Amino acid sequence: MPSDALLSVRDLRIAFDGVEAVRGLSFDVRPHEVLALVGESGAGKSLTARALLGMLPRGATTSGTILPDLSAHRGRRISLVPQDALSALSPVHRVGDQLAAAVRSVARVSRTEARARAVAALDRVGIPDAARRARAYPHEYSGGMRQRAVIAMATVAGPGIVVADEPTTALDEEHRDQVLRVLAERREAVGAALVLVTHDMDVVRDHADRVLVMYAGRLTELGPAHEVLDRPRAPYTAGLLASLPQHAPPGRRLPALRGTPPAPGALPPGCAFAPRCPLAADICRTADPEPQRVEGRLVACHRWPELPHPATRLFQSQSQSQSRGRGRGREHGPGQEEERQPV
């Protein structure tokens, strides 16, 4: 394990009924960093994040290593901010009491002191009138307040790592920003690393130091967030970026990435992204690429040197040709040649 890593994941595999949903993932979590896990639905982000906490769903079998094993230190050395705050809070206990219990699990303090710290923790995450709100039950909180209370809970013990699994999905846009801000502030205050699961590249740009792009249970690209976003080296990363509204061709709302990811039990041979990739060549349909070092990052793609700059153009022309009703025959139709031209 590298000396600067808080957590080292090596060849992680997670399967259900013998079918692998996460397929040999390796990465480190470094002290104080924000590491974003991104990728479309089903990429294996949540499973990976939950594996770090030892919180996989029933029926999951794993292999590989996650060191050190922090699952016995949940809430203290590693904690979770889930998508749905209600699943993290007990409905039958007052929010303040739950926080006070979390305080007492790590600090030998009186009940009165624990309660005072709980109120202070709620205050720090911006719960108005925290002393009174501490006496309320989770269902009496708004969605945004509940998520902030969960962040207070996840950071109260000063963990080294906070794992946030799509922490703002259930919220409206205004509360999303607030909650992300509070999460960023609290993790900085306690000096924790944050593993942030998201499918939102804007969130990655605003909050992450490094980004791990996943596709069909594998690493596609891993590197410094701004470098990866500004100049992706894997076609899949470029496709995700091209799907952002600012990269869409004027007046077009077609998704830049054609099709959907394969289900874990129905992977194509070779690179799982090949059927959707405008750069796919014969080798991509036969050999699954291993991550290789490229300019200070890891990229799993046979064809990365062929990627144009800006790489998002690869997919813009794809969606344009799609919108003209072309490129419909084969999976990679006429649009492909056009996209291969150097830009």
Ligand SMILES: Nc1ncnc2c1ncn2[C@@H]1O[C@H](COP(=O)(O)OP(=O)(O)OP(=O)(O)O)[C@@H](O)[C@H]1O
């Ligand atoms: N409890 C389960 N039982 C069986 N298969 C599962 C289970 N949980 C996850 N999977 C499989 O693992 C795949 C990856 O799941 P995961 O929740 O990690 O995806 P994700 O990238 O977090 O997607 P999303 O953005 O939709 O949350 C799923 O598409 C599904 O095929």
